Amino acid sequence: MFVILLFASTLSQGLTIVSYGDSFITAFPENVGYFYPYTPRSLRVTALHEDTSFTVFYNNTKITKSYLQRGSTTTVTFPKTAEVHELNYSTNSIRITSTKNVVVHSLSQTDTGTIQKKNIQTSVIQPITNLGTNYLIPPLSHPGLIQTFSGSSAPFSSQRYSLFKLIIINAEDTENTITVVWKVSASVQEEKLKIPSYQLIQIQASASLLMVKSSHKVAVILTHPCLEMTACKCNMIVNQILPTQFQGQNFVVPYIPGITQSRLLMTSNDTAISLYHNNVQLQPSPSGFLSLSDQTKSQYVNASGGVSLRLISPDLFIELIPENMFAGCYLLQLYSDIKSALVIAETGSRNNVHKQKDHITSAKWTEITGTKYSSAIIPLTNPSTFIWHPSSKIAVYILENTGTAVYGGPAIPINDQPDEFGCVVIPGQFEVGNDRLSWAESLAHCTSLQKQLGCPTSEDIQMNLANTVNTTEDEEAWIGLRRSLMTTDWYWQRQTPSTTSLPSPSSDFFHWADGQPLDSFMGLCASLSLVREDEFKWKSAKCCEKKRPVCYKSPIYLNPLYPVDPVNIP
Incomplete structure (x- = not known):
């Protein structure tokens, strides 16, 4: 038996446009330091809405139920026996169901009390809605990986640790037929497996493993319990592989x-x-x-x-965020004392990145040659935070430091489209009223419904409105744009998340029809065409004219996070 030095290892998180949902399934891969007495395994569950209850199932048995308010996080701790050790079928899956959307983050750690003997793995748990039936497996060779970074052959290890492992979890309440595709010499070989409801199987994986296909949704986790690296390190790898549509x-x-x-x-x-x-x-x-x-x-x-x-x-195994999957807001769950975020933002708007409610003003940005992007390292202090941009999509990675090694991975994307007020957990929604009203009556009507007159203040919002409104009638509808009686300048009459309905300055975006707007005395209010062929162009009109109102229900935003008491599973 060879002596190893357990070391800070890999944070390898899955990614997609959003990582929240109301149903999740996962498992804890083997952490090689099982002989150490202090080996916590836990899930962090964060609620995105008020009055959220969630239930945890382990071995197909309900073990706990908890309640959360929007923005709060609780930790559920599991015993060492929850880890998946053997190459075979197992019932050690963990399911989380909730009444409203949550995000789930997992931690597995061994620790003898000294920083030099610590092995950490964290992972974003993808909701079942993000899972699929076709997965491509990274062609990882254990000896090739060791050779690449150490320049020498892999040290002797038992067959148990000579290959990567693949955990395949049946995400549905029905028997699932799994097809594992291998490359054998110049041919392709298939192996059929059947996994009962919510159970899993762990198999060995090598560079010859190409693909996993299934008859129903599965979660697929690539892992290694102790990957020998330079300086006698032992890095644990865990990577929840995403279906092929997330490329x-x-x-x-x-x-x-x-x-x-x-x-x-x-x-x-x-x-x-x-x-x-x-x-x-x-x-x-x-x-x-x-x-x-x-x-x-x-x-x-x-x-x-x-x-x-x-x-x-040697210290990282990070799945990269493709440009088409940059997002508007990210939640960051952190564990070490030394932590930061790596943010990639468009150079022209990089100074508008926010952490929680505040602008990030002290970042040292570096332009990325040949692109429209810049990157910066943002120091963090809280165990939970979120980073967002009001007008453009960004990418955010978590970086943590144990003092002797850095590990990291993508943060949790919460909302795809940017929003000027923060991190959206329920998008806004446009709706055209049935009654024909004056502009003032339309404003009052929308307010009575706890909504506001629609304010398409950007091209993205205008496109969202156009995609939402479904009418073929040749008429116009009021929006929340009007002229000031004092200056004749156009401004938006709207309600923000933190204020009552007050005039706000107009942006640079307008969508006027040809010849519009008319002279200020001809029209002090603005309407848009409901005809798709007219591209929902705007017109100025007299405020007393009768038109249908376009009401808008404002988004719901994620509050700053705060911890709550943990739940321990015996």
Whole structure:
């Protein structure tokens, strides 16, 4: 038996446009330090709405039920026996169901009380709505990975630790037929498995494992309990693989301070797809890894087709966020004392990134050559926080530091589209009223419904309105835009999340029809066409005219987070 030094390991989180839901399924992979007495395994559940109750099932048995308010987080702790150790079928799945949307984050850690003997894994648990039936498996070779970063052959280890493992969890209440696809020499071989309701199977994985297909939804977790690295480290790897529909073509590869070695690992169902940097094709090594020439700064790469891309180093195993999956707001769950966020934002609007309710004003931004983006490291202090942008999509990665090693991964995306007031948990909704009213009557009507006159203050909001309104009638409807009697300037009469209905300055966005707006004495209020062929263009009109109101129900936003008492599972 060889001696290992347990070390801070891998935070490898899944990603998608949003990671909230009301139904989740997962499992705790084996953490090799099972012989240590202090080995917490836990789930953090964060509520996005008021009066949320959630239930946890372990081994298909209900074990706890808790209640949360919007923005609050609770921790559910599990025993060591919850880990999946053996290569076989198991009932050790964990399900979480809730009455309203929540996000779930998992932690597994071994700790003898000293920083040098700590093994940590954290992971975003994807809701069942994000799961699928087709998964591409990263072509990871255990010996090739060791050779890449240490320059020598992998040390002797038992068969148990010589390969990666794959946990396949049946996410539905029915028997699930699983097809595991392997590459054997020049041919492809398939193996059929059947998994009962909400149960799982753990199999060994190697670079020859290509794909997992299933008859019903499954969760797929790639893991290794103790990956030997340089300096006698033992890194635990856990990566919840996402279905093939969550792929992209363009990626910003972030520079992680303190990481001197890193490689890219690309997964695609088309062997002809290539990855490019500065229009130069990157050539894979014999182990399948791709290298960037300069690892001291963030860089932009693009693929010729849809791919998944992972950034791998001796201390990191990060699934990268494709550009098409940048989001408006991210929730960050953190565990170490030294923590930060790596933010990628458009250079022209980078100074408008927010942490909680405040602008991030002290960030040191670095422009990413050849792109419209800049990146910055943002120090963090709270165990839970959120980072958002009011007008453009961003990417956010978590970075944590134990004092001797950095580990990290994507933060939890909460809302896809940016919003000027924060982190949206229920999007706003437009609705055209049936009655024809004056502009003032329309304003009062919407207010009586606890809504407001629609205010398309940006191109994105105007497009959202156009996609929502479904009418074929050739008429117009009032929006919340009118002229000031004092200055004749146009302004929005709207209600913000923190104020009553007050005039607010107009933005630079307008969507006037040709020849509009008319002279101020001809029309002090604004309406839009309900005819799709007219592109919902705006017109000025007399405020006393009778038109249908466009009411808007404001979004609901996530409050700052605060911890609550944990729930312990015996």
